[in-house]
Amino acid sequence: xxxxxxxxxxxxxxxxxxxxxxxxxxxxxxxxxxxxxxxxxxxxxxxxxxxxxxxxxxxxxxxxxxxxxxxxxxxxxxxxxxxxxxxxxxxxxxxxxxxxxxxxxxxxxxxxxxxxxxxxxxxxxxxxxxxxxxxxxxxxxxxxxxxxxxxxxxxxx
Amino acid sequence: xxxxxxxxxxxxxxxxxxxxxxxxxxxxxxxxxxxxxxxxxxxxxxxxxxxxxxxxxxxxxxxxxxxxxxxxxxxxxxxxxxxxxxxxxxxxxxxxxxxxxxxxxxxxxxxxxxxxxxxxxxxxxxxxxxxxxxxxxxxxxxxxxxxxxxxxxxxxx
DNA sequence: AAATATCCTACTAAATACCTATGAATATAG
DNA sequence: CTATATTCATAGGTATTTAGTAGGATATTT
Numbered sequence: 001x002x003x004x005x006x007x008x009x010x011x012x013x014x015x016x017x018x019x020x021x022x023x024x025x026x027x028x029x030x031x032x033x034x035x036x037x038x039x040x041x042x043x044x045x046x047x048x049x050x051x052x053x054x055x056x057x058x059x060x061x062x063x064x065x066x067x068x069x070x071x072x073x074x075x076x077x078x079x080x081x082x083x084x085x086x087x088x089x090x091x092x093x094x095x096x097x098x099x100x101x102x103x104x105x106x107x108x109x110x111x112x113x114x115x116x117x118x119x120x121x122x123x124x125x126x127x128x129x130x131x132x133x134x135x136x137x138x139x140x141x142x143x144x145x146x147x148x149x150x151x152x153x154x155x156x157x
Numbered sequence: 158x159x160x161x162x163x164x165x166x167x168x169x170x171x172x173x174x175x176x177x178x179x180x181x182x183x184x185x186x187x188x189x190x191x192x193x194x195x196x197x198x199x200x201x202x203x204x205x206x207x208x209x210x211x212x213x214x215x216x217x218x219x220x221x222x223x224x225x226x227x228x229x230x231x232x233x234x235x236x237x238x239x240x241x242x243x244x245x246x247x248x249x250x251x252x253x254x255x256x257x258x259x260x261x262x263x264x265x266x267x268x269x270x271x272x273x274x275x276x277x278x279x280x281x282x283x284x285x286x287x288x289x290x291x292x293x294x295x296x297x298x299x300x301x302x303x304x305x306x307x308x309x310x311x312x313x314x
Numbered sequence: 315a316a317a318t319a320t321c322c323t324a325c326t327a328a329a330t331a332c333c334t335a336t337g338a339a340t341a342t343a344g
Numbered sequence: 345c346t347a348t349a350t351t352c353a354t355a356g357g358t359a360t361t362t363a364g365t366a367g368g369a370t371a372t373t374t
Contacts, residue, residue, distance in 0.1 A: 002159055004244045004266065005362065011261055025319065039364055045321070058372020061319045066219060075263065082158040088166060104285045105169055108231065109161065112276055117161060119272040128261045162331065182350065196333055202352070214351045215341020 005033045011033045011043050012128065015052070015065070015077065022058035023064040026117035043081065050080030069129055087113050165238045167192045168200050169285065172209070172222070172234065175284035180221040200238065207237030226286055232277035242270050 013033050018024060026044055030037040044063055047053045054066045065072065078085075087109045170190050175181060183201055186241045188192040201220055204210045211223045222229065235242075 001269075002210045002242050002244055004158070007363075009245060009262075012265075016262065028317085036364060038366080041320080042364090048320095055320060056372080057320045057370075058374095059316095059318045061371085061374060063320085065322090085159050087159055087161045102285060105166075105173070108169075108280055109284055111280075112161075112273070113159075115272060116269070119269055123265055123268070128265050130261060131275070145159055164331075184350080187335080194332060195335080199333090200349080205351095212351060214339075214349095216343060216349045217348095218341070218350045220351085 005082065007039075007043055008078055011077055011081045012049060012074075013078045014040060014043070014074070015047075015069075015125055016129040018053075018063065018065055019125060020131075021070045025028060025062040029063075047077075047080050050076070052076060052080055065125075069126035070124050072125040073121050074123045074125065074128070075117060077121055077125070085116055087111050162239065164196075164200055165235055167197060168204060168234055168238045169231075171197060171200070172204075172226075172229070172282055173286040175210075175220065175222055176226045176282060180219045182219040186220075204234075205236050207233070209233060209237055222282075226283035227281055229282040230278050231280045231282065231285070232274060234282070235277055242273055244270050 010033075014029050014035065017029050017033055021029075026041050027037060029035070030040045042056075044053060048055055048063075048066075052066055052072060053063050055061065055063050088106070090103070090106050090109075171186050171192065173189055173269075174186050178186075183198050187190070187197045188309060190197075193240050201210060201212075205212055205220070205223075207224055209229060212218065212220050245263070
Protein backbone atom coordinates (compact mmCIF):
# COMPACT_ATOMS: atom_id res chain seq x y z
CA UNK A 1 0.00 0.00 0.00
CA UNK A 2 1.02 3.52 -0.57
CA UNK A 3 3.67 2.52 -2.98
CA UNK A 4 4.80 5.81 -4.44
CA UNK A 5 4.91 5.58 -8.25
CA UNK A 6 8.29 5.86 -9.90
CA UNK A 7 6.91 8.82 -11.78
CA UNK A 8 6.74 10.83 -8.60
CA UNK A 9 10.08 9.58 -7.39
CA UNK A 10 11.63 10.61 -10.70
CA UNK A 11 9.96 13.99 -10.49
CA UNK A 12 11.43 14.65 -7.07
CA UNK A 13 14.91 13.51 -8.00
CA UNK A 14 14.82 15.72 -11.06
CA UNK A 15 13.53 18.71 -9.12
CA UNK A 16 16.24 18.31 -6.52
CA UNK A 17 18.73 18.25 -9.35
CA UNK A 18 17.30 21.48 -10.70
CA UNK A 19 17.57 23.16 -7.33
CA UNK A 20 21.29 22.58 -7.38
CA UNK A 21 21.93 23.17 -11.07
CA UNK A 22 19.53 26.08 -11.64
CA UNK A 23 18.82 25.16 -15.25
CA UNK A 24 19.36 22.06 -17.38
CA UNK A 25 18.03 20.08 -20.31
CA UNK A 26 15.91 16.99 -19.86
CA UNK A 27 18.61 14.97 -21.58
CA UNK A 28 21.33 15.97 -19.13
CA UNK A 29 19.17 15.37 -16.08
CA UNK A 30 17.97 12.03 -17.42
CA UNK A 31 21.54 10.94 -17.93
CA UNK A 32 23.00 11.95 -14.57
CA UNK A 33 19.94 10.85 -12.60
CA UNK A 34 19.53 7.61 -14.56
CA UNK A 35 15.95 8.34 -15.54
CA UNK A 36 14.52 7.22 -18.91
CA UNK A 37 14.78 10.26 -21.13
CA UNK A 38 11.41 10.14 -22.85
CA UNK A 39 9.63 9.39 -19.63
CA UNK A 40 11.21 12.32 -17.88
CA UNK A 41 10.25 14.51 -20.80
CA UNK A 42 6.61 13.61 -20.21
CA UNK A 43 6.94 14.16 -16.49
CA UNK A 44 8.45 17.59 -16.99
CA UNK A 45 5.59 18.46 -19.27
CA UNK A 46 3.22 17.75 -16.40
CA UNK A 47 5.29 19.69 -13.91
CA UNK A 48 5.30 22.64 -16.25
CA UNK A 49 1.54 22.53 -16.71
CA UNK A 50 1.26 22.52 -12.94
CA UNK A 51 3.28 25.71 -12.82
CA UNK A 52 6.29 24.24 -11.07
CA UNK A 53 8.71 24.51 -13.98
CA UNK A 54 9.50 27.02 -16.68
CA UNK A 55 11.09 26.10 -19.97
CA UNK A 56 13.11 27.69 -22.74
CA UNK A 57 13.12 26.04 -26.12
CA UNK A 58 15.84 25.97 -28.68
CA UNK A 59 19.56 25.58 -28.50
CA UNK A 60 20.84 26.34 -24.97
CA UNK A 61 17.31 26.09 -23.68
CA UNK A 62 16.20 23.90 -20.81
CA UNK A 63 14.07 23.72 -17.72
CA UNK A 64 14.26 25.66 -14.47
CA UNK A 65 12.14 26.00 -11.36
CA UNK A 66 9.25 28.39 -11.80
CA UNK A 67 9.73 29.69 -8.25
CA UNK A 68 12.06 29.41 -5.29
CA UNK A 69 12.33 25.88 -3.88
CA UNK A 70 11.28 27.22 -0.49
CA UNK A 71 7.90 27.95 -2.04
CA UNK A 72 7.43 24.54 -3.61
CA UNK A 73 5.66 22.16 -1.28
CA UNK A 74 5.95 18.44 -1.72
CA UNK A 75 2.19 18.35 -1.87
CA UNK A 76 2.44 20.52 -4.98
CA UNK A 77 4.76 18.01 -6.58
CA UNK A 78 2.64 15.00 -5.75
CA UNK A 79 -0.48 16.77 -6.89
CA UNK A 80 1.23 17.56 -10.18
CA UNK A 81 2.38 14.06 -11.03
CA UNK A 82 -0.62 12.21 -9.74
CA UNK A 83 -3.94 13.80 -9.16
CA UNK A 84 -5.48 14.77 -5.89
CA UNK A 85 -5.31 12.39 -2.98
CA UNK A 86 -8.52 10.41 -2.98
CA UNK A 87 -8.24 7.38 -0.71
CA UNK A 88 -11.82 6.39 -1.45
CA UNK A 89 -14.34 7.65 -3.99
CA UNK A 90 -16.82 8.77 -1.39
CA UNK A 91 -14.52 11.40 0.08
CA UNK A 92 -15.40 13.61 -2.87
CA UNK A 93 -18.85 12.43 -3.59
CA UNK A 94 -20.76 11.57 -0.45
CA UNK A 95 -23.76 10.46 -2.47
CA UNK A 96 -22.02 7.18 -3.26
CA UNK A 97 -22.14 6.30 0.41
CA UNK A 98 -25.58 4.71 0.23
CA UNK A 99 -24.60 1.84 2.48
CA UNK A 100 -25.98 3.80 5.40
CA UNK A 101 -24.26 3.17 8.75
CA UNK A 102 -23.50 6.89 9.07
CA UNK A 103 -20.27 6.02 7.38
CA UNK A 104 -17.67 6.13 10.05
CA UNK A 105 -15.31 4.42 7.61
CA UNK A 106 -15.63 7.50 5.46
CA UNK A 107 -14.51 9.70 8.32
CA UNK A 108 -11.62 7.37 8.88
CA UNK A 109 -10.49 7.73 5.27
CA UNK A 110 -10.99 11.46 5.39
CA UNK A 111 -8.73 11.58 8.39
CA UNK A 112 -6.11 9.62 6.52
CA UNK A 113 -6.31 12.02 3.60
CA UNK A 114 -5.90 15.00 5.88
CA UNK A 115 -2.99 13.42 7.65
CA UNK A 116 -1.14 12.68 4.43
CA UNK A 117 -1.95 16.08 2.96
CA UNK A 118 -0.67 17.80 6.06
CA UNK A 119 2.57 15.89 6.00
CA UNK A 120 3.23 16.50 2.33
CA UNK A 121 2.46 20.18 2.74
CA UNK A 122 4.84 20.42 5.69
CA UNK A 123 7.97 19.77 3.67
CA UNK A 124 9.39 22.02 0.98
CA UNK A 125 11.53 21.11 -1.97
CA UNK A 126 14.25 23.29 -0.50
CA UNK A 127 14.44 21.09 2.58
CA UNK A 128 14.81 17.96 0.53
CA UNK A 129 17.41 19.47 -1.73
CA UNK A 130 19.54 20.79 1.09
CA UNK A 131 23.28 20.23 0.56
CA UNK A 132 24.50 17.12 2.27
CA UNK A 133 25.90 18.62 5.44
CA UNK A 134 26.24 16.04 8.23
CA UNK A 135 23.91 17.91 10.55
CA UNK A 136 20.96 19.18 8.65
CA UNK A 137 17.80 19.07 10.60
CA UNK A 138 14.53 18.41 8.72
CA UNK A 139 12.99 16.11 11.29
CA UNK A 140 9.44 17.35 10.90
CA UNK A 141 7.79 13.98 10.86
CA UNK A 142 9.09 12.06 13.88
CA UNK A 143 8.24 14.93 16.19
CA UNK A 144 4.98 15.38 14.42
CA UNK A 145 4.13 11.80 15.23
CA UNK A 146 5.23 11.86 18.82
CA UNK A 147 2.98 14.81 19.37
CA UNK A 148 0.08 13.25 17.56
CA UNK A 149 0.25 10.07 19.57
CA UNK A 150 0.61 11.93 22.81
CA UNK A 151 -2.35 14.11 21.94
CA UNK A 152 -4.38 11.05 21.13
CA UNK A 153 -3.66 9.46 24.47
CA UNK A 154 -4.59 12.62 26.30
CA UNK A 155 -7.84 12.91 24.47
CA UNK A 156 -8.68 9.33 25.25
CA UNK A 157 -8.50 9.51 29.02
CA UNK B 158 -2.22 8.62 -5.22
CA UNK B 159 -3.03 6.70 -2.12
CA UNK B 160 -6.06 5.18 -3.67
CA UNK B 161 -7.11 2.59 -1.16
CA UNK B 162 -7.81 -0.71 -2.94
CA UNK B 163 -11.35 -2.01 -2.82
CA UNK B 164 -9.94 -5.09 -1.19
CA UNK B 165 -9.12 -3.14 1.92
CA UNK B 166 -12.38 -1.25 1.81
CA UNK B 167 -14.25 -4.54 1.58
CA UNK B 168 -12.24 -5.94 4.44
CA UNK B 169 -13.15 -3.06 6.68
CA UNK B 170 -16.82 -3.13 5.80
CA UNK B 171 -16.93 -6.85 6.47
CA UNK B 172 -15.10 -6.51 9.76
CA UNK B 173 -17.46 -3.80 10.90
CA UNK B 174 -20.29 -6.12 10.03
CA UNK B 175 -18.73 -8.85 12.14
CA UNK B 176 -18.40 -6.53 15.09
CA UNK B 177 -22.13 -6.06 15.10
CA UNK B 178 -23.19 -9.59 14.18
CA UNK B 179 -20.62 -11.52 16.19
CA UNK B 180 -20.45 -14.42 13.75
CA UNK B 181 -21.56 -14.94 10.15
CA UNK B 182 -20.82 -16.81 6.97
CA UNK B 183 -19.01 -15.25 4.07
CA UNK B 184 -22.10 -15.69 1.93
CA UNK B 185 -24.36 -13.74 4.25
CA UNK B 186 -21.88 -10.89 4.67
CA UNK B 187 -21.22 -10.75 0.97
CA UNK B 188 -24.90 -10.44 0.29
CA UNK B 189 -25.82 -7.78 2.82
CA UNK B 190 -22.66 -5.74 2.21
CA UNK B 191 -22.85 -6.13 -1.56
CA UNK B 192 -19.38 -7.58 -1.86
CA UNK B 193 -18.52 -10.21 -4.50
CA UNK B 194 -18.74 -13.51 -2.68
CA UNK B 195 -15.65 -15.27 -3.95
CA UNK B 196 -13.57 -12.17 -3.58
CA UNK B 197 -14.60 -11.76 0.01
CA UNK B 198 -13.80 -15.38 0.62
CA UNK B 199 -10.23 -14.76 -0.49
CA UNK B 200 -10.01 -11.64 1.61
CA UNK B 201 -11.21 -13.47 4.71
CA UNK B 202 -8.62 -16.12 4.09
CA UNK B 203 -5.97 -13.41 4.31
CA UNK B 204 -7.50 -11.87 7.40
CA UNK B 205 -7.51 -15.26 9.05
CA UNK B 206 -3.88 -15.89 8.20
CA UNK B 207 -3.10 -12.54 9.74
CA UNK B 208 -4.77 -13.66 12.95
CA UNK B 209 -7.65 -11.22 12.83
CA UNK B 210 -10.38 -13.76 12.20
CA UNK B 211 -11.26 -17.22 13.43
CA UNK B 212 -13.36 -19.66 11.44
CA UNK B 213 -15.51 -22.70 11.99
CA UNK B 214 -16.08 -25.04 9.09
CA UNK B 215 -19.09 -27.12 8.36
CA UNK B 216 -22.78 -26.58 8.41
CA UNK B 217 -23.48 -23.76 10.91
CA UNK B 218 -19.90 -22.53 10.75
CA UNK B 219 -18.71 -19.06 9.86
CA UNK B 220 -16.22 -16.37 10.72
CA UNK B 221 -15.81 -14.28 13.84
CA UNK B 222 -13.28 -11.80 15.15
CA UNK B 223 -10.25 -13.45 16.67
CA UNK B 224 -10.15 -10.78 19.39
CA UNK B 225 -12.07 -7.82 20.72
CA UNK B 226 -12.51 -4.99 18.21
CA UNK B 227 -10.89 -2.61 20.66
CA UNK B 228 -7.70 -4.59 20.17
CA UNK B 229 -7.77 -4.56 16.39
CA UNK B 230 -5.95 -1.58 14.96
CA UNK B 231 -6.67 -0.33 11.49
CA UNK B 232 -2.98 -0.73 10.80
CA UNK B 233 -3.45 -4.44 11.47
CA UNK B 234 -6.19 -4.60 8.89
CA UNK B 235 -4.29 -2.73 6.23
CA UNK B 236 -1.18 -4.76 6.88
CA UNK B 237 -3.24 -7.93 6.46
CA UNK B 238 -4.84 -7.07 3.13
CA UNK B 239 -1.89 -5.36 1.56
CA UNK B 240 1.60 -5.83 2.75
CA UNK B 241 3.64 -3.44 4.76
CA UNK B 242 3.67 0.19 3.85
CA UNK B 243 6.65 0.74 1.65
CA UNK B 244 6.42 4.07 -0.11
CA UNK B 245 9.77 3.50 -1.81
CA UNK B 246 12.00 0.46 -2.06
CA UNK B 247 14.92 2.08 -0.30
CA UNK B 248 13.08 2.50 2.98
CA UNK B 249 13.69 -1.17 3.64
CA UNK B 250 16.90 -1.65 1.82
CA UNK B 251 19.17 1.34 2.12
CA UNK B 252 21.74 -0.29 -0.14
CA UNK B 253 19.66 0.57 -3.19
CA UNK B 254 20.23 4.22 -2.49
CA UNK B 255 23.47 4.42 -4.44
CA UNK B 256 22.61 7.73 -6.01
CA UNK B 257 24.51 9.45 -3.22
CA UNK B 258 23.24 12.90 -2.20
CA UNK B 259 22.84 11.68 1.41
CA UNK B 260 19.32 10.76 0.40
CA UNK B 261 17.15 13.36 1.98
CA UNK B 262 14.34 12.12 -0.23
CA UNK B 263 14.62 8.83 1.61
CA UNK B 264 14.10 10.59 4.93
CA UNK B 265 11.13 12.34 3.44
CA UNK B 266 9.54 9.05 2.42
CA UNK B 267 10.36 7.52 5.76
CA UNK B 268 8.59 10.39 7.42
CA UNK B 269 5.56 9.78 5.25
CA UNK B 270 5.54 6.12 6.17
CA UNK B 271 5.75 6.94 9.87
CA UNK B 272 2.96 9.45 9.58
CA UNK B 273 0.63 7.05 7.84
CA UNK B 274 1.53 4.19 10.16
CA UNK B 275 0.87 6.35 13.19
CA UNK B 276 -2.50 7.40 11.91
CA UNK B 277 -3.62 3.91 11.03
CA UNK B 278 -2.47 2.63 14.40
CA UNK B 279 -4.36 5.38 16.17
CA UNK B 280 -7.79 4.10 15.22
CA UNK B 281 -9.33 0.81 16.32
CA UNK B 282 -11.94 -1.27 14.60
CA UNK B 283 -14.22 -0.67 17.56
CA UNK B 284 -14.20 3.06 16.91
CA UNK B 285 -15.15 2.61 13.28
CA UNK B 286 -17.88 0.12 14.08
CA UNK B 287 -19.49 2.25 16.73
CA UNK B 288 -23.30 2.22 16.54
CA UNK B 289 -24.67 5.08 14.51
CA UNK B 290 -25.63 7.47 17.26
CA UNK B 291 -25.91 11.07 16.03
CA UNK B 292 -23.21 12.27 18.39
CA UNK B 293 -20.43 9.80 18.46
CA UNK B 294 -17.08 11.37 18.87
CA UNK B 295 -14.12 9.67 17.14
CA UNK B 296 -12.54 12.84 15.90
CA UNK B 297 -9.00 11.67 16.30
CA UNK B 298 -7.79 12.87 12.96
CA UNK B 299 -9.05 16.40 12.50
CA UNK B 300 -7.80 17.45 15.90
CA UNK B 301 -4.71 15.42 15.36
CA UNK B 302 -4.00 17.47 12.31
CA UNK B 303 -4.74 20.82 13.82
CA UNK B 304 -2.28 20.01 16.55
CA UNK B 305 0.32 18.76 14.17
CA UNK B 306 0.13 21.82 12.00
CA UNK B 307 0.19 24.14 14.98
CA UNK B 308 3.16 22.31 16.38
CA UNK B 309 4.90 22.58 13.06
CA UNK B 310 4.40 26.31 12.89
CA UNK B 311 5.73 26.69 16.40
CA UNK B 312 8.75 24.65 15.59
CA UNK B 313 9.36 26.75 12.52
CA UNK B 314 9.61 30.10 14.18
C1' DA C 315 21.25 26.35 -42.17
C1' DA C 316 22.55 23.22 -38.60
C1' DA C 317 22.21 21.96 -34.11
C1' DT C 318 19.81 21.50 -29.84
C1' DA C 319 16.15 22.13 -27.21
C1' DT C 320 11.05 21.64 -25.87
C1' DC C 321 6.64 19.94 -27.25
C1' DC C 322 2.97 16.73 -29.08
C1' DT C 323 0.63 12.33 -30.16
C1' DA C 324 0.35 7.77 -30.24
C1' DC C 325 1.66 3.24 -29.12
C1' DT C 326 3.44 -1.02 -26.44
C1' DA C 327 4.70 -3.75 -22.36
C1' DA C 328 4.47 -4.95 -17.80
C1' DA C 329 2.37 -4.95 -13.46
C1' DT C 330 -1.47 -4.71 -10.54
C1' DA C 331 -6.23 -4.81 -9.10
C1' DC C 332 -10.28 -7.10 -9.32
C1' DC C 333 -12.94 -10.90 -9.89
C1' DT C 334 -14.40 -15.91 -11.28
C1' DA C 335 -14.34 -21.07 -11.42
C1' DT C 336 -13.77 -25.49 -9.76
C1' DG C 337 -13.62 -28.43 -6.41
C1' DA C 338 -11.74 -30.51 -2.12
C1' DA C 339 -12.15 -30.83 3.05
C1' DT C 340 -15.01 -30.53 7.08
C1' DA C 341 -18.71 -30.35 10.16
C1' DT C 342 -23.62 -30.44 11.37
C1' DA C 343 -28.55 -31.23 11.11
C1' DG C 344 -32.01 -34.30 10.16
C1' DC D 345 -25.32 -41.72 7.17
C1' DT D 346 -26.50 -38.63 3.96
C1' DA D 347 -27.65 -34.16 2.29
C1' DT D 348 -26.26 -29.64 3.06
C1' DA D 349 -23.79 -25.75 4.34
C1' DT D 350 -19.79 -24.02 5.31
C1' DT D 351 -14.48 -22.99 5.04
C1' DC D 352 -10.31 -23.81 2.38
C1' DA D 353 -6.99 -24.19 -1.67
C1' DT D 354 -5.59 -23.37 -6.31
C1' DA D 355 -5.82 -21.75 -10.68
C1' DG D 356 -7.27 -18.96 -13.80
C1' DG D 357 -9.01 -14.32 -16.51
C1' DT D 358 -10.14 -9.50 -17.55
C1' DA D 359 -9.63 -4.61 -17.03
C1' DT D 360 -7.11 -0.84 -15.47
C1' DT D 361 -3.06 1.51 -14.32
C1' DT D 362 1.74 2.24 -14.52
C1' DA D 363 5.91 2.47 -16.96
C1' DG D 364 8.30 3.25 -20.79
C1' DT D 365 9.05 3.90 -26.34
C1' DA D 366 8.87 5.93 -30.92
C1' DG D 367 8.74 9.44 -34.20
C1' DG D 368 8.48 13.67 -35.39
C1' DA D 369 6.86 18.72 -35.22
C1' DT D 370 8.15 23.26 -33.39
C1' DA D 371 11.04 26.72 -31.59
C1' DT D 372 15.55 29.09 -30.70
C1' DT D 373 20.36 29.86 -30.77
C1' DT D 374 24.70 29.69 -32.84
